[in-house]
Amino acid sequence: MINCPIYRLPGKLLQTFYGFIVIETMKDPSDLELSKEIHYFPAKHTLYDKYEKTRLYYRDVSNNFFLYKDKGITLPKIRVERCKIPQLYISESDKLESIMEMQDVFNKQIIEDIHSGNLPSVKNTLVTLMNETLSEPRSGNLQGLSKTIDTLIDGYSKQPQFFSTIATLSTNNYSTTIHSINVSAMALGLCINMGFNEKKTKEIGLAALLHDTGKIYVPNEILNAQRRLTDNEFRIIQKHPLEGYKILKGAGFSETICQVTYQHHEKLNGFGYPKGLQTNNINNASQLVGLLDFYEAITNHDRPYRRADTPIDALSIIKVCVDKGELNSDIFEAMVQYLSFSK
Numbered sequence: 001m002i003n004c005p006i007y008r009l010p011g012k013l014l015q016t017f018y019g020f021i022v023i024e025t026m027k028d029p030s031d032l033e034l035s036k037e038i039h040y041f042p043a044k045h046t047l048y049d050k051y052e053k054t055r056l057y058y059r060d061v062s063n064n065f066f067l068y069k070d071k072g073i074t075l076p077k078i079r080v081e082r083c084k085i086p087q088l089y090i091s092e093s094d095k096l097e098s099i100m101e102m103q104d105v106f107n108k109q110i111i112e113d114i115h116s117g118n119l120p121s122v123k124n125t126l127v128t129l130m131n132e133t134l135s136e137p138r139s140g141n142l143q144g145l146s147k148t149i150d151t152l153i154d155g156y157s158k159q160p161q162f163f164s165t166i167a168t169l170s171t172n173n174y175s176t177t178i179h180s181i182n183v184s185a186m187a188l189g190l191c192i193n194m195g196f197n198e199k200k201t202k203e204i205g206l207a208a209l210l211h212d213t214g215k216i217y218v219p220n221e222i223l224n225a226q227r228r229l230t231d232n233e234f235r236i237i238q239k240h241p242l243e244g245y246k247i248l249k250g251a252g253f254s255e256t257i258c259q260v261t262y263q264h265h266e267k268l269n270g271f272g273y274p275k276g277l278q279t280n281n282i283n284n285a286s287q288l289v290g291l292l293d294f295y296e297a298i299t300n301h302d303r304p305y306r307r308a309d310t311p312i313d314a315l316s317i318i319k320v321c322v323d324k325g326e327l328n329s330d331i332f333e334a335m336v337q338y339l340s341f342s343k
């Protein structure tokens, strides 16, 4: 590892590094932003070279923050990969803009990967984009995900197996984010297969992507528990539909999208949560996402005490739930048809 200090000569640093001329627009130390009042958030090292519009700061041993990279400058990827760059930070005032910048960067990356047919990269980028976006769900950036849904639909138009491939591509470290991406890809594919119009398809795809947003308030030790949950832990999990509803409502999403988040664990026979609603009070979009949510969870979530089910076994389990009156039989049949055609 090569140590490349780049911030020692404010105002006039020129450095030749692996063929790059690096020009830093550092200001005189007296002009530097030196405030402990402003909050700073750690930037992810893997994203250092992707910020252009976002200012990045470093922290000295006295906890003072100094400008490291101004707007309009991008850190060369090679330097980020090979230098010991200190932990960099984003100021609170730039946080929303930085997330929006990353959404743009990742949406462009997804478009490029779709064009080149690199679907594993599409999925990995989706995971990073979602994680970035959900890091500040109340800052107004969630709406940016509708652009991502447009991008995914564009991917489908170029390759009919796009959604089924994205939904089934395996990734390391199964998480709520990956689960949500899988459910969203299946929902988009199913809606198109059921002949829904574009507006409705996009709305349900976005609702599926956001359906578990409320889980950001569930502690990781509960979400990742490698054992059966206690009653108290399950009660905490059961709060995520309402928490998600509040976040999405506050972010200005449509009533359908908010209701999908609130109702996706309801069962038609009234045995679901959080309200125990019955058939007529659960909207169709919630029933569709709820069914795919169940299917995805049992086919992908491999726990020590319970192995993930194969798609055929999962459909048998869901059929039992349909016969008990818990899940919508029409949507189930459409899902079986979609899954058999999309293999």
Ligand SMILES: [Fe+2]
Pocket: 211, 212, 240, 264, 265
């Ligand atoms: Fe959920």
Ligand SMILES: [Fe+2]
Pocket: 179, 211, 212, 293
């Ligand atoms: Fe879910």
